[in-house]
Amino acid sequence: MKKGIKSILILILITVIGLGLYVYTEYNRKSKSIAETTEDFTISASDFLNEFQSGENKANAKFIGKTVLVSGILKTVEAGEKGRYTLVLGDKNASSSIRCEMDSTFLNKDNTLKEGNTVKIKGKCSGFIADDLGLGSDIILGPCIIVN
Amino acid sequence: MKKIIIVILALFLVNSAMAQGKYFTKSGKITFDATTKESPEKVQAVTKTAVAVLDAASGNIQFSVLMRGFQFEHALMEEHFHENYVESTKYPKATFKGQLEGVSALAKDGTYELPVKGQLSLHGASRDIQTKVKVVVSGTNMNATATFMAPLADYNIAIPGLVADKLAKTASVKVECLLQPLKN
Numbered sequence: 154m155k156k157g158i159k160s161i162l163i164l165i166l167i168t169v170i171g172l173g174l175y176v177y178t179e180y181n182r183k184s185k186s187i188a189e190t191t192e193d194f195t196i197s198a199s200d201f202l203n204e205f206q207s208g209e210n211k212a213n214a215k216f217i218g219k220t221v222l223v224s225g226i227l228k229t230v231e232a233g234e235k236g237r238y239t240l241v242l243g244d245k246n247a248s249s250s251i252r253c254e255m256d257s258t259f260l261n262k263d264n265t266l267k268e269g270n271t272v273k274i275k276g277k278c279s280g281f282i283a284d285d286l287g288l289g290s291d292i293i294l295g296p297c298i299i300v301n
Numbered sequence: 302m303k304k305i306i307i308v309i310l311a312l313f314l315v316n317s318a319m320a321q322g323k324y325f326t327k328s329g330k331i332t333f334d335a336t337t338k339e340s341p342e343k344v345q346a347v348t349k350t351a352v353a354v355l356d357a358a359s360g361n362i363q364f365s366v367l368m369r370g371f372q373f374e375h376a377l378m379e380e381h382f383h384e385n386y387v388e389s390t391k392y393p394k395a396t397f398k399g400q401l402e403g404v405s406a407l408a409k410d411g412t413y414e415l416p417v418k419g420q421l422s423l424h425g426a427s428r429d430i431q432t433k434v435k436v437v438v439s440g441t442n443m444n445a446t447a448t449f450m451a452p453l454a455d456y457n458i459a460i461p462g463l464v465a466d467k468l469a470k471t472a473s474v475k476v477e478c479l480l481q482p483l484k485n
Contacts, residue, residue, distance in 0.1 A: 179377060180375075180377060181375070182375065182376040182377055183374065183375065183376055184372065184373070184374070184375070184376040184379055185376065213390065213393050214390060217369055217389060217390045217393055218369055218383065218389065218390060231328070233328055233349065234330075237349075239327075239328060252327065252350065254349060254350055277369070278369070279350060279367040279368075279369035279370040279393075280367040280368075280369055280370075280389075280393040280394065281367075281393075282352050282365050282367065282394070285365070286325075286352060286354045286363055286365060287323075287354065287483075288325055288327065288352060288354065288483070291327070291352075293350045293367050293369075293370060295350075295369065295370060295372065296372070
């Protein structure tokens, strides 16, 4: 009988500890780095822009919050604050582009990236800003990395 | 022939004069903070992809901000924010359309504090807001910063009872933009 109570107590203890650990790790979970995230979609820059331009609502539902691996021609490299970069993909003469906000691991130390290069970038899609402010339309990708 | 050249030149002049009047950014920084004394940690998110245009001639100012751009340090907080509170997939964008007063002052270098009024739309609701914008003009750039309070209930953002005391009912929103002249 005593043995039975003991094993039940141990079982409860293990459950409580397990639950506690789960809550603790879940509570302290950092956002997964983009390098660890597998892409949901692989797409070319021009197809990606077409999807948003031909049906914004449909594309919003499909891509927002999803990880996208996009390949395209590098239009510009913009340096931001604290050594962060934004890489802009798209056709040089078009007003629409894909703006990729690079994560902190992207340093562009040796300036190896040149405008006109074809690059592959993986990032989380924030959505699309249509050309209603006269600045051209852009797809925005959240923290991004370059994929070789 | 001469006439044509003059017309073309005149068109260029008009065009450049108009372009001079507009300033923009595509990397505006917006910080959202709903931390209270009871919060176990900072409830704060930042986006650096806000798009803004200021027409320095008329004072018209517009913002377009993708909600998904807001990033939290904590994954769980970020998921709740996007999935339960602001519903970033259903309402991907927040916009602000307003009027900056006294823009004529911005023609000279210096630091100015100008009132701004306008409408903020987010999560399917639109509300009037007003605040002051600090603008530092140096050369061709303008550095604009502003802070305003946004009551979450105004934007139909419901906070579940369980976390009600850990989340501010009114979030503070800080906007920082380095605006550059728009050339077209």
